[in-house]
Amino acid sequence: MSVNQANASVHDKTDIQLSVRNLCVDYITSNGDVRAVSNVSFDIGRGEVFGLAGESGCGKSTVAFSVCRLHKPPAFISGGEIIFNGRDILKFDDEQLREYRWKESAMVFQSAMNSLNPVLTLEEQFCDVLLAHTNMTRQECIKRAGQLLEVVDIHPSRLSDYPHQFSGGMRQRLVIAIALALNAKLIIMDEPTTALDVVVQREILQKIYQLKEEFGFSILFITHDISLMVEFCDRIGIMYAGELAEVAPAKNILTKPNHPYTEGLGNAFPPLHGEKKRLVGIPGTPLNLFEVPVGCRFQARCPYVKDICRKEYCKLTEVAPGEFSACHLHKDGIVDIIALEKQPVQG
Amino acid sequence: MGFILRRLVFYFGAFLVAVVINFFLPRMMPGDPVDAMLAQGARFTAEQIANLRLTFGVDQPLYQQFFTYLGDVFTLELGHSTFFSNMPVSEVLANAFGWTLFLTGTATILAFMFGATLGIVAAWYRGGKFDSIASPLSLVLQATPQLVFGIVVLFSLGVTWDLIPISYAYDPELTPDFTSWEFLKNVLLHAVGPIFCIFIVQLGGFLVPMRNNMINLLNEDYITMGKAKGLSNIRVMLNYGARNAILPSVTALSMALGFVVGGALVVEVIFNYQGLGSVLFNAIVNRDYQLIQGQLLIMTVFMLAFNFLADVLYVFLDPRLRKGGK
Ligand SMILES: Nc1ncnc2c1ncn2[C@@H]1O[C@H](COP(=O)(O)OP(=O)(O)OP(=O)(O)O)[C@@H](O)[C@H]1O
Ligand code: SF4
Ligand SMILES: [Mg+2]
Numbered sequence: 278m279s280v281n282q283a284n285a286s287v288h289d290k291t292d293i294q295l296s297v298r299n300l301c302v303d304y305i306t307s308n309g310d311v312r313a314v315s316n317v318s319f320d321i322g323r324g325e326v327f328g329l330a331g332e333s334g335c336g337k338s339t340v341a342f343s344v345c346r347l348h349k350p351p352a353f354i355s356g357g358e359i360i361f362n363g364r365d366i367l368k369f370d371d372e373q374l375r376e377y378r379w380k381e382s383a384m385v386f387q388s389a390m391n392s393l394n395p396v397l398t399l400e401e402q403f404c405d406v407l408l409a410h411t412n413m414t415r416q417e418c419i420k421r422a423g424q425l426l427e428v429v430d431i432h433p434s435r436l437s438d439y440p441h442q443f444s445g446g447m448r449q450r451l452v453i454a455i456a457l458a459l460n461a462k463l464i465i466m467d468e469p470t471t472a473l474d475v476v477v478q479r480e481i482l483q484k485i486y487q488l489k490e491e492f493g494f495s496i497l498f499i500t501h502d503i504s505l506m507v508e509f510c511d512r513i514g515i516m517y518a519g520e521l522a523e524v525a526p527a528k529n530i531l532t533k534p535n536h537p538y539t540e541g542l543g544n545a546f547p548p549l550h551g552e553k554k555r556l557v558g559i560p561g562t563p564l565n566l567f568e569v570p571v572g573c574r575f576q577a578r579c580p581y582v583k584d585i586c587r588k589e590y591c592k593l594t595e596v597a598p599g600e601f602s603a604c605h606l607h608k609d610g611i612v613d614i615i616a617l618e619k620q621p622v623q624g
Numbered sequence: 625m626g627f628i629l630r631r632l633v634f635y636f637g638a639f640l641v642a643v644v645i646n647f648f649l650p651r652m653m654p655g656d657p658v659d660a661m662l663a664q665g666a667r668f669t670a671e672q673i674a675n676l677r678l679t680f681g682v683d684q685p686l687y688q689q690f691f692t693y694l695g696d697v698f699t700l701e702l703g704h705s706t707f708f709s710n711m712p713v714s715e716v717l718a719n720a721f722g723w724t725l726f727l728t729g730t731a732t733i734l735a736f737m738f739g740a741t742l743g744i745v746a747a748w749y750r751g752g753k754f755d756s757i758a759s760p761l762s763l764v765l766q767a768t769p770q771l772v773f774g775i776v777v778l779f780s781l782g783v784t785w786d787l788i789p790i791s792y793a794y795d796p797e798l799t800p801d802f803t804s805w806e807f808l809k810n811v812l813l814h815a816v817g818p819i820f821c822i823f824i825v826q827l828g829g830f831l832v833p834m835r836n837n838m839i840n841l842l843n844e845d846y847i848t849m850g851k852a853k854g855l856s857n858i859r860v861m862l863n864y865g866a867r868n869a870i871l872p873s874v875t876a877l878s879m880a881l882g883f884v885v886g887g888a889l890v891v892e893v894i895f896n897y898q899g900l901g902s903v904l905f906n907a908i909v910n911r912d913y914q915l916i917q918g919q920l921l922i923m924t925v926f927m928l929a930f931n932f933l934a935d936v937l938y939v940f941l942d943p944r945l946r947k948g949g950k
Contacts, residue, residue, distance in 0.1 A: 396941070
């Protein structure tokens with residue numbers, strides 16, 4: 278088994294909910310195809326919260342949509358496998374796919390505010406999904422919908438209201454309530470709280486965490502707010518320009534980054550606890566996917582870039598138990614990237 | 625309710641303006657009813673002419689005619705036709721009204737049903753075979769004058785293949801009897817040609833906007849969410865897509881229905897159909913002021929009524945407008 282396939286997982290096989298293998302997603306554009314997601318592999322265990330972080334445009338949402346096969350043209354999945362409970366969803370026919378969606382893996386969209394149908398009442402939007410996947414009667418569906426509303430602290434009497442009658446934060450919670458409707462085993466949350474203020478954001482995330490503890494589903498959590506993510510996730514994958522740069526337990530991401538990009542990301546956000554560090558962004562701009570260089574994709578912005586980085590591609594490799602990184606530095610036995618800051622390596 | 629009241633006030637204002645325009649518009653055409661008679665070869669003495677002008681009321685100063693007219697409008701007294709041998713205008717219009725309503729109304733509703741449905745399908749499978757044929761084609765149909773369809777249908781189906789009658793709303797030998805199946809069949813057969821001509825021109829008017837609307841909408845997040853929920857395609861297409869995309873089309877339908885009583889002038893004249901279009905055509909040619917006024921008046925009332933209906937329907941269909949009364 279190659280290292281790449283050994284994959285970024287700390288779980289034994291039976292405990293894996295979702296396993297993404299070498300996923301490639303391309304966008305067809307007038308200038309040719311761009312590969313927005315390139316050879317991405319990660320596992321999510323049952324009950325685990327797995328985070329995907331990275332700059333805007335690095336491909337997080339594209340991964341999320343692919344996991345439900347909801348990517349829209351011009352996107353298409355050009356390679357890889359998405360194994361959910363042992364079955365490759367990329368091989369599903371239309372009916373299998375329909376059954377899989379929401380029942381197995383539900384999704385809270387990046388713009389949850391706009392993901393409720395404006396002309397249907399909430400009751401309708403709860404009932405349609407319940408009726409599509411269960412044998413419940415309409416009465417039972419309405420009852421269940423009421424219970425779900427209570428879970429997110431909204432009064433069941435509001436079931437007959439339309440989405441525009443709720444505030445942004447409430448709409449977000451409504452979508453989360455709908456996501457819980459079928460006890461899905463995986464809930465994908467693509468920046469579920471970005472539109473909200475910090476206090477509401479935390480409240481909602483705590484609520485989600487509490488529900489996760491209660492119902493035991495797994496979460497794929499996407500955000501570019503690293504500090505929020507570290508608090509909330511078990512393990513984190515850091516994406517850069519469509520690739521996974523690093524996968525590691527959440528607690529290590531800020532304190533012991535295994536990839537220079539992770540270190541840069543960590544520096545770009547103020548730590549929640551502990552001493553205040555000088556905030557340094559990552560110099561340079563994200564990679565233009567039309568100009569992917571030979572070697573490491575981060576080379577133009579990496580402070581530690583070496584000759585080999587410009588010549589040789591570096592796969593995601595296990596550098597310590599449960600920690601994966603795609604960086605040539607590790608070949609030299611360098612483990613502590615933060616220490617490098619003080620004594621830059623010679624190119 | 626405040627909303628409806630405000631709209632009503634607005635439409636009443638619009639009605640007043642239209643009533644004024646309806647009076648001056650026919651009188652801006654050169655000549656008067658007597659000139660029109662003379663032009664068609666009638667021979668009168670100078671005295672007869674003066675008498676005719678007196679009976680038609682066209683010898684009075686314009687402002688006086690105008691106030692008589694205003695009074696008439698609000699007492700629903702529409703005057704007499706000069707062209708249809710002095711028949712009351714209301715009678716002339718009433719005779720034609722039903723035929724036009726049947727002809728144009730049927731065509732418009734059919735065009736809406738087919739246009740909206742095909743537009744939804746074209747958008748859902750955009751870029752597919754159906755879309756790439758139907759959408760450009762309906763643009764072409766929409767841009768083609770009714771005259772062209774009228775003549776083509778008349779000569780191909782009517783004359784060359786003799787499949788449909790080429791004139792009248794029913795065979796003149798038959799006595800109208802709306803309880804007899806024979807008569808109704810005859811009416812339907814006579815309506816096929818004109819209905820088809822009006823239908824085909826209107827079809828694109830519903831198909832293209834519906835399709836474009838729906839395509840814009842398909843990028844909305846709630847559509848993706850509908851799919852993500854594992855609902856059937858047809859449910860997402862109808863309940864999530866069409867249900868939202870149809871809102872503007874309902875307004876368009878209502879407006880189109882408002883135009884219905886204007887009749888399909890060209891088609892009615894080509895098929896010699898005794899609807900309001902034909903009446904208006906004759907009234908204009910003969911400078912039959914009262915008749916033109918009467919016809920314009922019902923058109924105005926219908927337009928405004930259906931616009932109002934569109935407003936109310938829109939509020940009914942779009943929950944976002946229901947509260948707050950915007
Ligand atoms: N319709 C499209 N056509 C072409 N390229 C696209 C299209 N949609 C997305 N992309 C490209 O795919 C890449 C990944 O986009 P994606 O939306 O997955 O980013 P993201 O990580 O979710 O960003 P954000 O944090 O801003 O949500 C981007 O570089 C973007 O330019
Ligand atoms: S491979 Fe080289 S360029 Fe890429 S991150 Fe590591 S050190 Fe930097
Ligand atoms: Mg995104």
